[in-house]
Amino acid sequence: xxxxxxxxxxxxxxxxxxxxxxxxxxxxxxxxxxxxxxxxxxxxxxxxxxxxxxxxxxxxxxxxxxxxxxxxxxxxxxxxxxxxxxxxxxxxxxxxxxxxxxxxxxxxxxxxxxxxxxxxxxxxxxxxxxxxxxxxxxxxxxxxxxxxxxxxxxxxxxxxxxxxxxxxxxxxxxxxxxxxxxxxxxxxxxxxxxxxxxxxxxxxxxxxxxxxxxxxxxxxxxxxxxxxxxxxxxxxxxxxxxxxxxxxxxxxxxxxxxxxxxxxxxxxxxxxxxxxxxxxxxxxxxxxxxxxxxxxxxxxxxxxxxxxxxxxxxxxxxxxxxxxxxxxxxxxxxxxxxxxxxxxxxxxxxxxxxxxxxxxxxxxxxxxxxxxxxxxxxxxxxxxxxxxxxxxxxxxxxxxxxxxxxxxxxxxxxxxxxxxxxxxxxxxxxxxxxxxxxxxxxxxxxxxxxxxxxxxxxxxxxxxxxxxxxxxxxxxxxxxxxxxxxxxxxxxxxxxxxxxxxxxxxxxxxxxx
Amino acid sequence: xxxxxxxxxxxxxxxxxxxxxxxxxxxxxxxxxxxxxxxxxxxxxxxxxxxxxxxxxxxxxxxxxxxxxxxxxxxxxxxxxxxxxxxxxxxxxxxxxxxxxxxxxxxxxxxxxxxxxxxxxxxxxxxxxxxxxxxxxxxxxxxxxxxxxxxxxxxxxxxxxxxxxxxxxxxxxxxxxxxxxxxxxxxxxxxxxxxxxxxxxxxxxxxxxxxxxxxxxxxxxxxxxxxxxxxxxxxxxxxxxxxxxxxxxxxxxxxxxxxxxxxxxxxxxxxxxxxxxxxxxxxxxxxxxxxxxxxxxxxxxxxxxxxxxxxxxxxxxxxxxxxxxxxxxxxxxxxxxxxxxxxxxxxxxxxxxxxxxxxxxxxx
Numbered sequence: 040x041x042x043x044x045x046x047x048x049x050x051x052x053x054x055x056x057x058x059x060x061x062x063x064x065x066x067x068x069x070x071x072x073x074x075x076x077x078x079x080x081x082x083x084x085x086x087x088x089x090x091x092x093x094x095x096x097x098x099x100x101x102x103x104x105x106x107x108x109x110x111x112x113x114x115x116x117x118x119x120x121x122x123x124x125x126x127x128x129x130x131x132x133x134x135x136x137x138x139x140x141x142x143x144x145x146x147x148x149x150x151x152x153x154x155x156x157x158x159x160x161x162x163x164x165x166x167x168x169x170x171x172x173x174x175x176x177x178x179x180x181x182x183x184x185x186x187x188x189x190x191x192x193x194x195x196x197x198x199x200x201x202x203x204x205x206x207x208x209x210x211x212x213x214x215x216x217x218x219x220x221x222x223x224x225x226x227x228x229x230x231x232x233x234x235x236x237x238x239x240x241x242x243x244x245x246x247x248x249x250x251x252x253x254x255x256x257x258x259x260x261x262x263x264x265x266x267x268x269x270x271x272x273x274x275x276x277x278x279x280x281x282x283x284x285x286x287x288x289x290x291x292x293x294x295x296x297x298x299x300x301x302x303x304x305x306x307x308x309x310x311x312x313x314x315x316x317x318x319x320x321x322x323x324x325x326x327x328x329x330x331x332x333x334x335x336x337x338x339x340x341x342x343x344x345x346x347x348x349x350x351x352x353x354x355x356x357x358x359x360x361x362x363x364x365x366x367x368x369x370x371x372x373x374x375x376x377x378x379x380x381x382x383x384x385x386x387x388x389x390x391x392x393x394x395x396x397x398x399x400x401x402x403x404x405x406x407x408x409x410x411x412x413x414x415x416x417x418x419x420x421x422x423x424x425x426x427x428x429x430x431x432x433x434x435x436x437x438x439x440x441x442x443x444x445x446x447x448x449x450x451x452x453x454x455x456x457x458x459x460x461x462x463x464x465x466x467x468x469x470x471x472x473x474x475x476x477x478x479x480x481x482x483x484x485x486x487x488x489x490x491x492x493x494x495x496x497x498x499x500x501x502x503x504x505x506x507x508x509x510x511x512x513x514x515x516x517x518x519x520x521x522x523x524x525x526x527x528x529x530x531x532x533x534x535x536x537x538x539x540x541x542x543x544x545x546x547x548x549x550x551x552x
Numbered sequence: 553x554x555x556x557x558x559x560x561x562x563x564x565x566x567x568x569x570x571x572x573x574x575x576x577x578x579x580x581x582x583x584x585x586x587x588x589x590x591x592x593x594x595x596x597x598x599x600x601x602x603x604x605x606x607x608x609x610x611x612x613x614x615x616x617x618x619x620x621x622x623x624x625x626x627x628x629x630x631x632x633x634x635x636x637x638x639x640x641x642x643x644x645x646x647x648x649x650x651x652x653x654x655x656x657x658x659x660x661x662x663x664x665x666x667x668x669x670x671x672x673x674x675x676x677x678x679x680x681x682x683x684x685x686x687x688x689x690x691x692x693x694x695x696x697x698x699x700x701x702x703x704x705x706x707x708x709x710x711x712x713x714x715x716x717x718x719x720x721x722x723x724x725x726x727x728x729x730x731x732x733x734x735x736x737x738x739x740x741x742x743x744x745x746x747x748x749x750x751x752x753x754x755x756x757x758x759x760x761x762x763x764x765x766x767x768x769x770x771x772x773x774x775x776x777x778x779x780x781x782x783x784x785x786x787x788x789x790x791x792x793x794x795x796x797x798x799x800x801x802x803x804x805x806x807x808x809x810x811x812x813x814x815x816x817x818x819x820x821x822x823x824x825x826x827x828x829x830x831x832x833x834x835x836x837x838x839x840x841x842x843x844x845x846x847x848x849x850x851x852x853x854x855x856x857x858x859x860x861x862x863x864x865x866x867x868x869x870x871x872x873x874x875x876x877x878x879x880x881x882x883x884x885x886x887x888x889x890x891x892x893x894x895x896x897x898x899x900x901x902x903x904x905x906x907x908x909x910x911x912x913x914x915x916x
Contacts, residue, residue, distance in 0.1 A: 351795055374798030385796055394790045401782065406797040408782050418777045 047110025049074040049206050049237040050095070050126075055104035057090055064090040065101070066261040072206075072254075074109075075235040077228060079248040079269070082258035082281055088241050091258070092208050096128045097121040108206070127199025128208045131215070133191050137184030141177050142166070145198050165201050173230050175200070189220030196227070206237045213247060214478055217336050218506065225251050243281075243480060245274040246509070257281055278481055290485065292492045295516040298327035301362060301469050301500035302348075302381075308356030309340070309347040316355070317343040319524035325469070330491065330501045332515030332532075334508065336544050340524035341504045342386055345473045348502070349383040350376045361469070377406055382467030384458055386474040386504065392458045393446050400428030400442035403461050435460035436486065452483030459490060470494060470501045476510060488514060508537055522546040569903060570849055570856070574863070581886065588880050595874055595881065602873025603866040609873070611741065611755025615827065617858075617865030618757075621764040622818030623843025624850060624857040625771050629815060630696075631852040632775055633808040634788035639685060639700025640816045641840025642707030643678040647817030648824045649711065650677025652719070652729050652831035655736030666736045670825055671763070674817035681707065682813025683806070690802035696809070708834070715833050727833040738763075738826040758826035760818065764861075767818060768854040774811075775854075784808055816840065 050072040057065040064087045072078045082088050094101045097115040106113055108124045115121050121128070135144050142162060151158035163179055170176045177186070177193055186194070192212060199207055209228075213221040228238055228251065240252060248255050249269060256266040257280040265280045302325040309318035318340040325331050335341050346352035348359065350372040359366045361379065370376065373383070385391040393402045404413055404424060412427065414420035428442035435456040437449070446454065455475065462470065475491065476484040491514055495501055505511050511518055511532075518530045520543035528543040582592035603613045623640045630637040637643075650673035654666070661669055685699035715727040738758045745752040775781040786794040787804040794801055823835055846864055850856030871886035 349796075372798065373796055377798060383796070390790070391792050391796045394786055394793050396789050397785070405786065405793060408779055408797070418773065419779070419782070421777075 046074055048072060048107075049109060050239070051105075051107040051110075052091070052095070053105040053107070055091065055094060055106075056102045057094060057099060058102060063261050065094070068104070068258075068261075068263045070256055070263055070266075072237060072239060074237050075232060076253040077232050077238045077240055077251055079240045079242065079252035079255040080258060081241075081243055081245065081248055081255060081277060086258040086281070087261040088258050089210060090261075092128070092210055092239070092241060095121065096126060096208060122202050122204070125203060125205040126208065127196075127202060127204030127206070129192065129195040129199065129210065129212060131211045133195055135183050135191055135194060138182065140180050140182055141186075141194050141197075142179040144183050144194055145179075145201050147198075149202060162201060166197065169197060169200055173200075173227065173234065175227065187220070188215050189217070189223060192216070192220075192224065193227070204236075206239070207231065208239045208241070210241045211243075211478075212240070213242065213244065217338055219336055221247070243478075245277050248277065249274060281481060289513055290488050290492060292514075293496070295329045295495060297329040297516070298498065299362070300324050300360075301327045302502070303360040303363075304348070304357065305360065306357040307344065307347060307354060307359070309343040309352055310355050311343055317524050318347065320357070321521070321524070321526055322357075323519055323526065323529075325500045325502055327468075327500050328495060328498045329516040330495050330503055330514050332511040332518040333502065333504045333521060334511045334518055334540055334544060335521035336506070339521045339544075341506075341521055342473070343524075344521070345383075345386065345471055345502075345504050349373060349381070349385075349471050373406065374409075377465070377467075380466075380468040382462035382465060382470045384462050384470070384472045384475055386477070388451075388454050388458050393454055395445070395447040397446050398443050399432070399437075399446050399449065399457060400425050402446040403428040403431055403442070403457060405461065407461070407465060431460035431464050432457070434464060435490070450480075452479040455479050455487065456483060459487060463490065463494060468499060470499055471504075472501060473504045474506065475503070476505075476507070508540065511540075512537075520544055570851070570860070572903060573849070584885070585881060590878055590880060595878065598874045598877050599867070599870035599886070601870075602877075603870035606753075608753040608755055609869060611753065611757035612872075613862070613865040613869040614761055615756040615758070615822070615865075616868040617862045618761045618764045618822045618826075619819045619839045620842060620846050620861035620864045621768060621858055622815055622822065623840050624846030624861050625764075625767055625818075625854065626812045626815035626840075627843045627847035628850065628852040628854070628857050629771055629775070629784075630808055630812045631847060632781075632788045633784045633804055634791070635689070635805065635808060635812075636697050637682070637685075637700055637809065637812050638697055638844065639682065639703045639707075639840075640812070640819075640843045641836050641838065642700070642704035643681045643813040643816035644819040644840050645704075645707045645711055645834075645836045646681040647674040647678035647813075647820035648831050648835055649714065650674045650817070651820045651824045652732070655732035655825065656729060659733050659736070661735075664735055666733065667738055667825060670732075670736055671738070671821050674820040674825070675814035676817075678815070678817030678820070679810040679813040682809045682816070686806045686809025686813075689809070690805040696805075704840075712833065715831065719831065729831040732825070732829045736825070737829050738821060740826065756827035758822065760822035760826045763821060764818060765858070767815060768858050771815070772854040780804075780807065816843075 048071045050070070052068060052070040055065050055068040068087070068091055080088050090099065093099050095106065095115065097117045097120050100116055106115060108126070113124055115124060118128070136147065142159060145166065146158055146162045149158070149162070151161060166179050175193060175197055177190055177197065183191060183194060196207065212224060216224060228240070232238060242248060252269045254266060255269050255272065255277065257264050257277060259281060267277070305322050307318050307321045308316060311317045321340070321344060323331065333341055333344070343352060347354055354371065359371070370379070389395065394405060401424070404427065413424050425442045429440065432440045432442065437453050437456045437460065446457070449457065459475070472491065475487050479487065491501060491503070495516070503511070503514055515532050518532060518535070518540070519526050520528045520530070520540060522544055523546060527546055530540065578596070585592040585595045601609070603609050623644060626640045626643070627637055651670045654670040654673040658666060658669055681703065685696050685703055688694040688699050689696040715729070719729045720727055721730045738760050740756065740758040742752040742754050775784065783794070783799045783804050786797060786799055787801045791801045794804070819836065819839055824831055828835065842864060846857055846860045849860040850858070867886050868883065871883035874881050874886065875883045
């Protein structure tokens with residue numbers, strides 16, 4: 040049948056096997072990535088995607104199986120050997136030296152001799168070429184630490200390209216990007232594809248898979264369960280393959296019955312750490328029994344607004360009213376706000392919401408650790424702490440249900456459930472919720488969404504900050520849109536659509552009629 | 553699974569790694585001893601028997617260990633809050649001043665309440681001297697490593713001035729205070745034993761050792777069983793999460809440095825109240841710095857600190873005997889080599905790789 044020799048696939052993984060102790064992270068995984076395509080790999084957290092890519096990039100050696108690059112069997116024992124095979128990797132957490140310039144970062148490890156001048160000239164020339172060829176413009180002399188996250192990622196990609204990478208692996212590249220930066224990244228990847236580069240794109244956002252990739256492979260529990268042509272599949276089909284059962288992406292929720300005003304913000308002004316005004320005169324009311332969604336492109340003041348409401352960041356102007364009474368400045372701190380019944384699920388569970396080296400039961404009392412329920416006298420009552428965590432973990436189906444396990448050893452979704460359990464189980468009147476499902480797998484997203492709606496139905500007032508429009512639409516009863524620190528519009532989800540919100544997010548403000 | 557190495561099991565972390573470190577330190581020391589033309593095995597034998605061979609040796613060993621427990625705990629408690637207190641040396645030195653002033657000038661206090669008052673004064677002076685770098689770290693953004701290093705020099709200068717120009721007994725050549733009254737001293741072990749009719753050789757080993765053990769237990773309780781300890785650990789592990797949790801890192805920083813300085817004062821109790829019975833120039837003799845190594849080797853855990861302190865006590869005492877027998881080998885050489893034992897990361901990777909390989913082997 041084959042009359043003409045087809046080009047060998049860029050990457051073939053055949054029967055890759057890898058165990059860590061009792062955990063079978065990769066079980067007989069097969070994957071074929073054709074040359075010049077964008078190949079997506081999706082799967083829940085812990086499905087084995089990162090392990091597979093770490094094997095491809097030489098961080099781990101597989102226990103069994105074979106890797107072929109361009110049809111030739113290779114053995115990749117270190118990233119250096121992977122680079123020699125033409126494989127480049129862009130990590131989720133960038134491997135950049137912040138105080139060095141772009142040029143110095145790209146050059147790192149490829150200096151070409153003890154004197155830098157020649158190597159630097161060579162790299163500078165290559166960067167100029169790449170800028171011309173692919174439109175990947177970055178000023179080689181700017182300091183990496185001062186670049187935006189999107190540009191830093193571009194530097195990572197340039198590092199790979201300068202090293203003649205033909206195959207680029209991107210591990211959840213959009214997790215750290217704003218939607219605008221993600222769009223730029225996709226544009227860049229399409230250009231690279233046009234130049235016959237091969238791109239492996241790991242994510243768990245199905246929308247990205249649908250809009251970007253040519254083919255998509257699905258991993259589940261260490262196995263490669265399916266590969267599709269992207270054009271011939273659909274998000275529900277992919278979601279099914281990922282979790283192995285039907286997932287309701289849209290949750291059922293009854294109409295809201297908003298009650299009294301629980302929280303009112305009047306002309307809030309908030310500055311960031313550098314003193315730049317990030318929230319500029321924002322006012323809104325939040326009622327009992329409703330979810331108020333705050334939409335916007337990341338970095339338009341949502342984070343600062345949430346932190347100011349939670350008492351973490353000081354107000355530079357304006358007033359917060361709780362149940363009609365102004366919140367005095369002395370009570371605008373996380374501790375006092377918890378006492379009066381304001382729960383806060385922070386946007387970043389790793390950096391803010393949890394203490395990774397702590398046992399889960401210790402993370403499960405952060406912010407409430409002063410309460411007598413954990414021990415009435417001078418000393419803590421360990422049994423009470425463990426029992427309390429166990430109860431929360433059961434209520435929120437945190438797996439494994441092990442209060443003594445280190446927080447860091449739980450998957451992202453289960454860590455997030457732990458944070459939600461901690462905040463919700465204290466029964467706050469008002470909940471400030473930031474990015475509740477960021478980096479969380481689909482099964483957990485559904486669970487978390489249901490819990491948030493259940494809180495609303497119980498008469499709680501919820502403020503939801505999310506950069507995922509799907510999430511805003513799925514949960515909110517009312518939506519306000521922030522752009523450059525100002526409210527550019529308010530909508531009801533049933534009266535609007537993503538295009539309309541997109542305009543507001545871009546700052547095309549409505550005129551008062 | 554983003555990191556190539558899995559975390560070590562607890563037993564390897566607290567026992568295996570320090571043991572490997574110590575063994576390596578001994579081997580390397582052995583080669584150095586060989587290089588200067590002595591027999592390493594003989595050296596080890598002199599060292600061990602000098603430190604543990606008789607009651608006298610044991611008494612000295614535990615006396616040194618007592619100081620190391622205090623200075624080790626002082627450094628360790630700061631580790632938990634993410635602070636590196638290099639100023640234990642100076643804090644212990646100033647604590648000696650508190651102990652001496654009390655013992656010399658509050659003689660009207662009845663019986664051993666004078667000694668108790670002197671102990672409290674030592675803790676207060678140590679804490680007060682630590683409070684300044686603590687405050688600067690918490691509210692003025694000066695790094696505690698830098699300020700505590702500088703404060704060691706300040707302590708040295710202050711004490712030099714006071715001992716030479718103010719506190720010295722007139723007509724006395726030595727820069728030291730007069731001797732304390734008997735009730736201002738911490739009783740020594742041999743005195744207590746002879747009160748019960750048991751003979752014990754005369755050593756500086758005194759009741760401060762029990763105080764050190766109690767301090768270690770108190771630190772354990774504080775760190776793992778109290779709200780303050782929870783707040784200290786949270787600030788040390790994740791300051792942003794601490795703020796989110798309603799904990800003030802500044803307050804925790806101040807409180808932790810105060811406690812650290814008070815623990816450093818324990819060394820003054822052991823040496824000044826327990827053995828010298830007068831305040832002498834440069835009495836700390838670097839024990840405050842050794843405390844850093846003790847805390848590192850003990851992984852900032854009170855039990856680990858006690859074990860590491862006893863090990864350092866053995867080396868200190870055994871090293872002195874060795875230096876006496878073999879003048880080519882100095883005591884400092886032994887202790888310096890032991891600092892290798894505190895390099896916790898040196899063998900971390902190989903041990904972790906070895907263990908990972910063993911556990912990763914598929915069952916047959």
